[in-house]
Amino acid sequence: MAELTYRQAVATGIAQEMARDPNVVLIGEDIGAAGGVFKLTEGLLDKFGPERVRDTPISEQALVGAAMGAAMTGLRPVAELMFSDFFAVAWDMVANQIAKTRYMTDGQVSLPLVLRTANGAGLRFGAQHSQSVENWAMAIPGLKVVAPSTPADVVGLMAAAIRDPDPVVFCEHKALFAVKGEVPDGEHLVPLGEAAIVRSGTDCTIVALAAMVPRAIDAADRLAADHGISAEVIDLRTLVPLDAAAILASVTKTSRLFTVEENPRLCGWGAEIVSLVADEAFYSLDAPLVRITTPHIPLPSAAALEDLAVPSVDRIADTVRRRLEQAR
Amino acid sequence: MAELTYRQAVATGIAQEMARDPNVVLIGEDIGAAGGVFKLTEGLLDKFGPERVRDTPISEQALVGAAMGAAMTGLRPVAELMFSDFFAVAWDMVANQIAKTRYMTDGQVSLPLVLRTANGAGLRFGAQHSQSVENWAMAIPGLKVVAPSTPADVVGLMAAAIRDPDPVVFCEHKALFAVKGEVPDGEHLVPLGEAAIVRSGTDCTIVALAAMVPRAIDAADRLAADHGISAEVIDLRTLVPLDAAAILASVTKTSRLFTVEENPRLCGWGAEIVSLVADEAFYSLDAPLVRITTPHIPLPSAAALEDLAVPSVDRIADTVRRRLEQAR
Amino acid sequence: MTTKVPDISREVQLRMYQTMVDCRTFEVRAQELFFEGLVRGTTHLGIGQEAVAAGVAAAMRADDYTFCTYRGHNHTLARGVPMAPVFAELFGRATGLLGGKGGSMHLTSVQHGAMGSYAIVGAHLPIALGAAWSAQYRKSGQVAVCFFGDGTTNIGAFHEALNMAAVWKAPVVFVCENNQYMEYTPIRDVTAVEHPAADRASAYGLESIIVDGNDVEAVHLVARTAVDRARSGGGPSLIEAVTYRHGGHSRADPGKYRPDEEVAAWKARDPVPAYRTHLLAAGITEAVLDSLEAVARDAVAAAEAEARAAPEPAGEVLETQLWANGGSAWRN
Amino acid sequence: MTTKVPDISREVQLRMYQTMVDCRTFEVRAQELFFEGLVRGTTHLGIGQEAVAAGVAAAMRADDYTFCTYRGHNHTLARGVPMAPVFAELFGRATGLLGGKGGSMHLTSVQHGAMGSYAIVGAHLPIALGAAWSAQYRKSGQVAVCFFGDGTTNIGAFHEALNMAAVWKAPVVFVCENNQYMEYTPIRDVTAVEHPAADRASAYGLESIIVDGNDVEAVHLVARTAVDRARSGGGPSLIEAVTYRHGGHSRADPGKYRPDEEVAAWKARDPVPAYRTHLLAAGITEAVLDSLEAVARDAVAAAEAEARAAPEPAGEVLETQLWANGGSAWRN
Numbered sequence A, B: 001m002a003e004l005t006y007r008q009a010v011a012t013g014i015a016q017e018m019a020r021d022p023n024v025v026l027i028g029e030d031i032g033a034a035g036g037v038f039k040l041t042e043g044l045l046d047k048f049g050p051e052r053v054r055d056t057p058i059s060e061q062a063l064v065g066a067a068m069g070a071a072m073t074g075l076r077p078v079a080e081l082m083f084s085d086f087f088a089v090a091w092d093m094v095a096n097q098i099a100k101t102r103y104m105t106d107g108q109v110s111l112p113l114v115l116r117t118a119n120g121a122g123l124r125f126g127a128q129h130s131q132s133v134e135n136w137a138m139a140i141p142g143l144k145v146v147a148p149s150t151p152a153d154v155v156g157l158m159a160a161a162i163r164d165p166d167p168v169v170f171c172e173h174k175a176l177f178a179v180k181g182e183v184p185d186g187e188h189l190v191p192l193g194e195a196a197i198v199r200s201g202t203d204c205t206i207v208a209l210a211a212m213v214p215r216a217i218d219a220a221d222r223l224a225a226d227h228g229i230s231a232e233v234i235d236l237r238t239l240v241p242l243d244a245a246a247i248l249a250s251v252t253k254t255s256r257l258f259t260v261e262e263n264p265r266l267c268g269w270g271a272e273i274v275s276l277v278a279d280e281a282f283y284s285l286d287a288p289l290v291r292i293t294t295p296h297i298p299l300p301s302a303a304a305l306e307d308l309a310v311p312s313v314d315r316i317a318d319t320v321r322r323r324l325e326q327a328r
Numbered sequence C, D: 001m002t003t004k005v006p007d008i009s010r011e012v013q014l015r016m017y018q019t020m021v022d023c024r025t026f027e028v029r030a031q032e033l034f035f036e037g038l039v040r041g042t043t044h045l046g047i048g049q050e051a052v053a054a055g056v057a058a059a060m061r062a063d064d065y066t067f068c069t070y071r072g073h074n075h076t077l078a079r080g081v082p083m084a085p086v087f088a089e090l091f092g093r094a095t096g097l098l099g100g101k102g103g104s105m106h107l108t109s110v111q112h113g114a115m116g117s118y119a120i121v122g123a124h125l126p127i128a129l130g131a132a133w134s135a136q137y138r139k140s141g142q143v144a145v146c147f148f149g150d151g152t153t154n155i156g157a158f159h160e161a162l163n164m165a166a167v168w169k170a171p172v173v174f175v176c177e178n179n180q181y182m183e184y185t186p187i188r189d190v191t192a193v194e195h196p197a198a199d200r201a202s203a204y205g206l207e208s209i210i211v212d213g214n215d216v217e218a219v220h221l222v223a224r225t226a227v228d229r230a231r232s233g234g235g236p237s238l239i240e241a242v243t244y245r246h247g248g249h250s251r252a253d254p255g256k257y258r259p260d261e262e263v264a265a266w267k268a269r270d271p272v273p274a275y276r277t278h279l280l281a282a283g284i285t286e287a288v289l290d291s292l293e294a295v296a297r298d299a300v301a302a303a304e305a306e307a308r309a310a311p312e313p314a315g316e317v318l319e320t321q322l323w324a325n326g327g328s329a330w331r332n
């Protein structure tokens, strides 16, 4: 067991796979000598050389498109979009080309590639550098979507994403970069599509993702301590494939569901979870299904406002308590 | 009352507003002399001249960006994206610039513009020319989203969209272009944010949009005729602003909700409707909330497959009947 | 028409002519079948532009990559893809090249190096660059060739791909088929320079190359030079082949936005009969050329019959092949 | 340094110097306050590049439009935007230019013609073109000026905007501040030509214009010509101003990826002291220049004090101003 930061875990996971498979190559802006603007790829250029760690111009369409072309011809590219907001600049490549080509060609083309990106709020960067776009990717058939909340999962899911034969959008959360955690020694792999029950409980199920996971756990602890409410917390870890079984099993047990989403409200991933539960677990429910999300607004830059926008431990705990009381 | 096709209604609605306000200008590819690839802007160049109807290069980022720059400096541009799939090419302009600028500037900048687009399946054009992307737009704070199902609504909502002080994504459905309908004489205006109860019923609520509306109505008629099921059908008409009141009122009456969505399943607009109802109308529900959607796949081009992918009258009727029976 | 250049072998000349008549015969029939309603959805024909696909293909190695557009019948057939599955795909049949999932705009046959037809303008330039980068990394000696139109030179992806390809010295050849129109709008009305591709080459440190796109041998020679340069590590090229489509942009478009004299003048320069004349002058007999045309006619007829006989796709395939495991499940 | 050009009036010279010292004094302090933790989030400084913003602004009419980037303090202040709300925005205060909603990267003051700072590379080039198109349509005689960096010339939006602006003869002036680095990567490593903007001008039928971006009068003269051309219907220009940022790309970046000698050489060409020397040689007295510097120091100090005293934004504003009705409701 080594203790790593979430930041270090990114390079560790990538390095593990680059050492294992010479077809894994890295491409992105300022990822080489500079080691990335968030130092997420630090050391990889020295370790693997300029042939495998390629700096690009500021050309997201070209770099994502190039990753696709390389993936369909034998490589396993890992492309970095410096900020997840920049997916918008390359969205045609992602949503119309990468996601659809295998299906359109009836399986002739395989696209084993990873699109890594710094996702989420917390650094006061404002509306164009703080979005959570996992729901953009979830809405596109043909994309797998991963968003780890711990250093161990960063390493294990990165390995799984790089080995996966399909395109994976890998969201690295800015607010978690400095978080430390234990990472198993030796090769570490966490399969895509398995949620983690990070806290078990009986009164309600709280489903969270990425930076919302530690907040949901803190809120659950507070609910237990202050109000005797026993909340089960599920870290989805991957949105596609979705561990529907884990969610349904938990809700069947607790009869109550809350989602905690950093994305703005409308068409967020939690809406999909709610619609799944409202259909398949309807008869075991005994209270409204409640979503706790960022309001449907762009993210403000001022610290005072950004902290108010994204679901906080207070808001999660208060909402759960209030809604459970109302449901009594 | 004049009878127009949905196709004619587009140009009629635009012409009504161009005649009314000299600041309304049109921009897009092949919209001038050619009248658009779907002949949606036919006659407008002759009527209003090349200064107001501008052909552009194949440069979606430039044309959408130009619409934004013009809107922030006094014009009311109506920009055409020939196929809604092409939103992906200009997504940064739409999702990061147009949608966010008013909020980021604390209201200094107003963006009265309309982004018109040919949306949806039915023409066997395949995965890159058949998508329903209304949920992409709905997921972005700062965009209003309109998708009419009748010629009259095309005219009335087009007028409202062009007069609206905020950015509006206006989805014109390819499969409806040839559909005829009565359009009131004189100036016609349908306010954004008002759903239409297009068929009233008591046993369940079916919420639909655009091309799914006529199918939902046919299914409802068949359910009544063959199974004595009384289904209420709501045509949402606009996703943002959403007529939540109309949906909640209907479900409170019928206790059962079905959504009929052309978008692929995950994070579709119906998920948002379900999450709204599952929270705010939970106690009046007595059956699972059911979404009828295109499977989570890209759209195939073969007629046999495309017809199978998009919700059909058969699938809607069968699903509603089956799920209501199960719920007995 | 250039006079016959000695270093194009007989064999290559005949192959190029065969390709041109194959493409022409196929597309003429495809259009008839569109009007019959057998070809569904849309179709974009390259009738009049065959010399570009044929001349370039003859300069490629079997394992090289082709990337083309929705107007890609010619480029796909030129790589040796059989006609029957192409017709079947246009008909939306189970035996289609893409099982009926892709359609006319997305023809792909990886085993023939036909790496796809892309229907969103500009997208495939970066993708082709990526295939070239991959070949460079794998030291496979493969070259990627990317075909696109004049209108495509005004979209962002063109600019990004050309710059990155030049910086990386990627083995990719960009071939702009300047047929002088985007859909219905003349390219000159929307472009700041006269030659949409060639006048931009210097912006990427590349040589300006313009070739008569109706002269298959001229195209072939230019392509050979560019492909050899790419293969030998000399980096990318940007070729502008000036040509013309005889018909409209797609489907039932009559192309009426073009002056009759302009259309007539270009039809008079039809590359197929022109090359026939050229080959006759070069000493190839009527009999030989007739036989090649017969081969094309028979191939098209047989392919059509086979495709007509094919069944519609079974419903079960609707949700297959989204993922590499063959399925499309998003949940457990 | 060019020798003083007679037709730049004293008044303009002093205004440009005032702008330069205002910007320099403001940004030096802003960086100190970032390290103090008072400036939150991020900040991108233009220290060393002031001559471009100042020289161009002095060539603009009050109702002209400026579009700039996240590195936009200078361009925004140069339009006459007061410093206190800018500081307050950097601090995330209620009195911020954007009420605390936008931050350093999005400074905007419509009333001053500062039409926004854009944080996604390339996006504002098409937007500036749109403002120019609007001015053209309204026959207002306004000109739009768009500032961006060398790295921005490799993104698609640059290409699309330049071509469309040229075709439409839009009254827009594109100013590329070539500070020779994107973030941490030298522009030459990722660009196929030596001059990322000027070597692309011909791809849009535009003249290649390169100017010493550290020479405010040279910048001003080039800008005046370009702005006048745009205003008189002559269409767009693309200006490449070669300059250098003294500090890192953003926040705490020390800029260590740049050779010390290179940094030293450019600091020796610091545009602010250079222009002071030039103005003294041109006969303006120490006393006058000292007073302008004093004005800048006092303005910055006063603005900082005012911003420090401002409250944090009230929670109520979080959900305001998404829509023109002042709110952000998505439902009834």
Ligand SMILES: Cc1ncc(C[n+]2csc(CCOP(=O)(O)OP(=O)(O)O)c2C)c(N)n1
Pocket (backbone or CB within 6 Å): B029, B058, B060, B082, B086, B089, C071, C119, C120, C121, C122, C148, C149, C150, C151, C152, C153, C179, C181, C182, C183, C249
């Ligand atoms: C991004 C994008 N914009 C618009 C279209 C619609 N469209 C399809 S083909 C075409 C014209 C392309 O012109 P050109 O590049 O010259 O190719 P050609 O059709 O002449 O072969 C257009 C505008 C598209 N497919 N993709």
Ligand SMILES: Cc1ncc(C[n+]2csc(CCOP(=O)(O)OP(=O)(O)O)c2C)c(N)n1
Pocket (backbone or CB within 6 Å): A029, A058, A060, A082, A086, A089, D071, D119, D120, D121, D122, D148, D149, D150, D151, D152, D153, D179, D181, D182, D183, D249
């Ligand atoms: C589309 C996009 N890609 C990447 C970034 C991250 N980024 C911010 S500034 C920058 C460098 C821009 O370089 P240049 O255009 O030379 O401007 P400079 O910062 O030197 O003023 C990059 C890559 C971005 N903001 N937008």
Ligand SMILES: [Mg+2]
Pocket (backbone or CB within 6 Å): C149, C150, C151, C177, C178, C179, C180, C181, C182
């Ligand atoms: Mg063309």
Ligand SMILES: [Mg+2]
Pocket (backbone or CB within 6 Å): D149, D150, D151, D177, D178, D179, D180, D181, D182
């Ligand atoms: Mg720079």
